Amino acid sequence: MLRKSLIFIIAALTSSNAFAKSANQVWVMPSSGNIPKWGQVSLGSSAAVTGESAGACYATSSSSGLLFADLPALYGGTGINSSSSTGAAQVASGTWSVGALNLASSSYVTGNLPVTNLDSGTAASSSTFWRGDGTWAAPVPIIYSPMMVVLVGSSSGTYYTPYAFNVTSANATSGATYTNNSCTFTVYSTVSSATILYTNPTSSCSPSSSGTLTKASGTGDSTITFSSFIQPNNIHVILQGSGGGGWGGNGSSAGNGSASQFEWSSYSIVSGSGEAGSSTIVGGTGGTPSGTLPSGVVCNQRNGATGTGGISSSVQANSGGAGASSPFGGGGGGGYANGGSSCGVGAAGADGAGGGGGGMEAAGSSGGGGGEGAYSDCTIPQYDISTAYTYSLSAGGTGGTAGSNGCNGGVGGPALLELTLNFQ
Secondary structure, three states, X not given: OHHHHHHHHHHHHOOOOOOOOOOOEEEEXXXXXXXXXXXXXXXXXXXXXXXXXXXXOOXXXXXXXXXXXXXOOOOOOOXXXXXXXXXXXXXXXXXXXXXXXXXXXXXXXXXXXXXXXXXXXXXXXXXXXXXXXXXXXXXXXXXXXXXXXXXXXXXXXXXXXXXXXXXXXXXXXXXXXXXXXXXXXXXXXXXXEEEEEEEEEOOOOOOOOOEEEEEEEOOEOOEEEEEEEEOOOEEEEEEEOOOOOOOOOOOOEOOOOOOEEEEEOOXXXXXXXXXXXXXXXXXXXXXXXXXXXXXXXXXXEEOOOOOOOOOEEOOOOOOOOOOOOEOOEOOOOOOOEEOOOEEOOOOOOOXXXXXXXXXXXXXXXXXXXXXXXXXXXXXXXXXXXXXXXXXXXXXXXXXXXXOOOEOOOOOOOOOEXXXXXXXX
């Protein structure tokens, strides 16, 4: 040991610059030879990462890696003393030190750590990451549930595209409001210890990319921290027009509903209302769809079905015609006939369906059933999604008023708007 130490000291002192170094570097051992030199540690070298054992103050011709203390006093007595220091020998601005190497410092290390240096690269691939428990693992995908909004009947307003916040553990009640970045968000559904919080903004605004939601009203955590958020990548829209009213038995009139629409920017989806049953005992025709759509929107639209006509008879009473059905329910049944005593009023239609025609209690013309509203089924892709949408939904057509010996027609079913917001 003494002989090798003397060889090391003599060899090192043969250069006047053997210990003179002002840069932030460490003393490393070359891959061959026994004289250390200044340099940076390559993270690609297993020897540099693992190092030599403590107490090595010399190297053989096969040694490589960091020169570690225990070191004798060198450089005019200002070297590192083994009694107080163990670690990698380093120098910064001419001052020696020994200690742990800062892997984040570009002054002391260079290169990239090979995958094989982490658990031997077991299970490492382009689809895995280095996890905190010291293993390579595939990331667990975040599963987002769709949001659904259903609006029925005579109404209008603005719907703002929702946000799903990625949180750690959130507790909030449906209807509670939270603020961030001058925006207010209403909680869509009650959650407990949730990792995703679904909300609807109350205006066209955006949250910060990450931050804190602060409760403004309702029940829930006073603050909820979120790391990110997403918005839907498509919106599925079903717009069912309102149904027409059934004609009254021996009556004179019945009502039509108004067209219902869903609009954004310069685009629109329109579903016309079904027509009322006819005084000529003919059922009302179905509504007609229309609209102006961007090329990316996939839309299936059809006319509403026609209601069943009433019956005209000079010798007996007859039932009214049935209203046309919609995908959301049946049309109103025609009022029954009961000669000489009473008759039935036409039944109301379900959402979007036609009302039933009025029946008769004596000979005459029973009313025709109302027609179904037009049906639109459209998908708005992510690149056509807007921040806000307006909607206008109509009530169903009014039932017809009965004439002599007849009964009233049924009311048509109201319009319906169903939105399914898919986040993945």
